[in-house]
Amino acid sequence: MTAGTAAGLARRTRAGLAVDLVVLTVRDGALTVLLVDRGGGPFRHRWALPGGFVHHDEELEDAAARELREETGLHATDLHLEQVRTYASCGRDPRGRVASVAYLAIAPDLPPPTAGSDASDARWVAVDRVGRLAFDHNTILADGVERSRSKLEYSPLAASFCPEPFTIGELRGIYEAVWGVRLDRRSFHRTVCGVDGFLVPTGERRTSPTGRPAPLYRRGRAGALRPAIPRPSPGGHRDLRETGRQQ
Amino acid sequence: MTAGTAAGLARRTRAGLAVDLVVLTVRDGALTVLLVDRGGGPFRHRWALPGGFVHHDEELEDAAARELREETGLHATDLHLEQVRTYASCGRDPRGRVASVAYLAIAPDLPPPTAGSDASDARWVAVDRVGRLAFDHNTILADGVERSRSKLEYSPLAASFCPEPFTIGELRGIYEAVWGVRLDRRSFHRTVCGVDGFLVPTGERRTSPTGRPAPLYRRGRAGALRPAIPRPSPGGHRDLRETGRQQ
DNA sequence: GCAAAAGTGTTAATGTTACACCCATGT
DNA sequence: ACATGGGTGTAACATTAACACTTTTGC
Numbered sequence: 001m002t003a004g005t006a007a008g009l010a011r012r013t014r015a016g017l018a019v020d021l022v023v024l025t026v027r028d029g030a031l032t033v034l035l036v037d038r039g040g041g042p043f044r045h046r047w048a049l050p051g052g053f054v055h056h057d058e059e060l061e062d063a064a065a066r067e068l069r070e071e072t073g074l075h076a077t078d079l080h081l082e083q084v085r086t087y088a089s090c091g092r093d094p095r096g097r098v099a100s101v102a103y104l105a106i107a108p109d110l111p112p113p114t115a116g117s118d119a120s121d122a123r124w125v126a127v128d129r130v131g132r133l134a135f136d137h138n139t140i141l142a143d144g145v146e147r148s149r150s151k152l153e154y155s156p157l158a159a160s161f162c163p164e165p166f167t168i169g170e171l172r173g174i175y176e177a178v179w180g181v182r183l184d185r186r187s188f189h190r191t192v193c194g195v196d197g198f199l200v201p202t203g204e205r206r207t208s209p210t211g212r213p214a215p216l217y218r219r220g221r222a223g224a225l226r227p228a229i230p231r232p233s234p235g236g237h238r239d240l241r242e243t244g245r246q247q
Numbered sequence: 248m249t250a251g252t253a254a255g256l257a258r259r260t261r262a263g264l265a266v267d268l269v270v271l272t273v274r275d276g277a278l279t280v281l282l283v284d285r286g287g288g289p290f291r292h293r294w295a296l297p298g299g300f301v302h303h304d305e306e307l308e309d310a311a312a313r314e315l316r317e318e319t320g321l322h323a324t325d326l327h328l329e330q331v332r333t334y335a336s337c338g339r340d341p342r343g344r345v346a347s348v349a350y351l352a353i354a355p356d357l358p359p360p361t362a363g364s365d366a367s368d369a370r371w372v373a374v375d376r377v378g379r380l381a382f383d384h385n386t387i388l389a390d391g392v393e394r395s396r397s398k399l400e401y402s403p404l405a406a407s408f409c410p411e412p413f414t415i416g417e418l419r420g421i422y423e424a425v426w427g428v429r430l431d432r433r434s435f436h437r438t439v440c441g442v443d444g445f446l447v448p449t450g451e452r453r454t455s456p457t458g459r460p461a462p463l464y465r466r467g468r469a470g471a472l473r474p475a476i477p478r479p480s481p482g483g484h485r486d487l488r489e490t491g492r493q494q
Numbered sequence: 495g496c497a498a499a500a501g502t503g504t505t506a507a508t509g510t511t512a513c514a515c516c517c518a519t520g521t
Numbered sequence: 522a523c524a525t526g527g528g529t530g531t532a533a534c535a536t537t538a539a540c541a542c543t544t545t546t547g548c
Binding site: 495496497498499500501502503504505506507508509510511512513514515516517518519520521 | 522523524525526527528529530531532533534535536537538539540541542543544545546547548
């Protein structure tokens with residue numbers, strides 16, 4: 001589009017342009033999201049996703065990185081940031097039409113955030129303990145979580161949850177927390193090590209008070225996981241296929 | 248987001264809000280997109296994706312459906328419509344800041360469209376023969392095509408390319424055109440019939456001048472394909488030829 | 495009968511799952 | 522030695538790919 005006659009130009013819709021962030025990490029074995037207590041505006045003192053209006057001449061992704069920095073001190077170079085989708089329902093913001101572009105940010109576990117300019121408080125909350133949020137943020141959160149769950153399978157996203165360098169065991173903990181399943185330690189090891197470009201061994205090892213020292217890894221360059229890390233099917237295994245019969 | 252103090256409110260960004268449509272179909276065995284020749288505005292007489300500004304108090308999806316109707320006569324009830332992503336770079340529209348939400352529309356093969364209000368011409372073009380488009384529409388098109396290719400695997404999207412009722416052979420033609428591969432006729436048949444809820448037999452058959460009559464199907468209610476339709480790996484091996492003659 | 499497309503059966507190769515078992519370390 | 526987690530081997534099972542063969546129609 002963006003087709004427009006002179007008449008079309010005159011009556012074209014203008015809307016507020018904002019970004020909202022679904023910042024996920026794994027803390028204590030649970031998938032966790034960063035929430036802020038809104039300091040002002042509508043839904044004051046409601047919990048919400050961090051975010052804010054895009055500045056003039058500012059790219060969406062830069063706005064997302066800026067909000068992240070302002071609210072958490074995180075720098076976008078350290079983490080994965082991707083667009084999820086846009087929410088622009090007419091009634092979603094009482095101040096008027098606002099189109100909010102949601103971004104998913106994946107970060108290693110971090111210290112509790114400090115409240116920023118737009119928030120009176122900020123904290124990490126396990127995604128299954130999140131209450132009613134401001135605006136349509138419960139929907140945005142659900143979409144972000146769903147996106148991260150499915151991308152774990154075929155993208156190297158899981159490694160973005162780990163502070164580098166990390167062990168295979170820590171990586172497995174990410175998969176278990178995000179998917180909410182238990183994975184076989186031995187099969188998992190072989191599977192991830194068999195994915196070309198996923199993990200790069202540092203040559204170092206981490207010794208721990210318990211167990212054999214584990215080799216350390218960094219994120220590799222692979223953009224997609226081939227083969228994928230199989231996600232256990234929730235309903236168990238399929239039984240025999242029934243071939244479709246006609247008449 | 249949508250956090251805003253009184254100060255934040257005053258300086259919030261406002262932008263034009265538009266939708267662009269990647270309307271795909273399969274024609275003559277090729278994945279094909281609907282393009283319009285821009286009748287006015289910037290990029291006049293350049294080919295572009297159909298789309299336009301969102302009206303006041305109009306939902307994004309309604310705007311997408313309206314543009315589709317205006318430019319092609321298609322009704323959204325007949326086709327699959329989903330949001331892909333939002334493009335809002337500062338320089339993408341010479342008229343100013345415009346956020347364009349891209350939608351993917353999948354339609355059965357249709358007669359050539361008629362030009363609408365914003366377009367001086369409209370036509371179907373095979374996606375691998377698309378030239379330089381207006382704005383950033385080549386990028387939007389590429390993202391839409393990529394989305395449709397990956398969704399074919401695990402969603403019932405392929406059936407939206409077929410006018411109902413359809414045969415298994417027609418459905419296979421969709422997969423072959425979109426993925427650009429040849430699929431084994433017999434394995435494909437078993438695979439799709441084994442997916443619960445994908446296809447619903449009508450009980451009717453379609454007789455053709457050549458070959459055995461094929462049972463007809465409609466789209467089922469499945470939202471996801473379990474198991475998925477396996478997509479041949481690109482770095483793969485086998486090129487299949489199906490001569491149709493038995494050895 | 496013949497060509498063409500639908501549909502079934504079968505097998506080899508491949509992939510996945512589950513678990514036995516060994517390794518290396520701190521206590 | 523033992524507990525703990527890292528790492529390898531392997532057999533059972535499930536899935537996939539390739540293709541032989543049969544069925545049903547129009548001409």
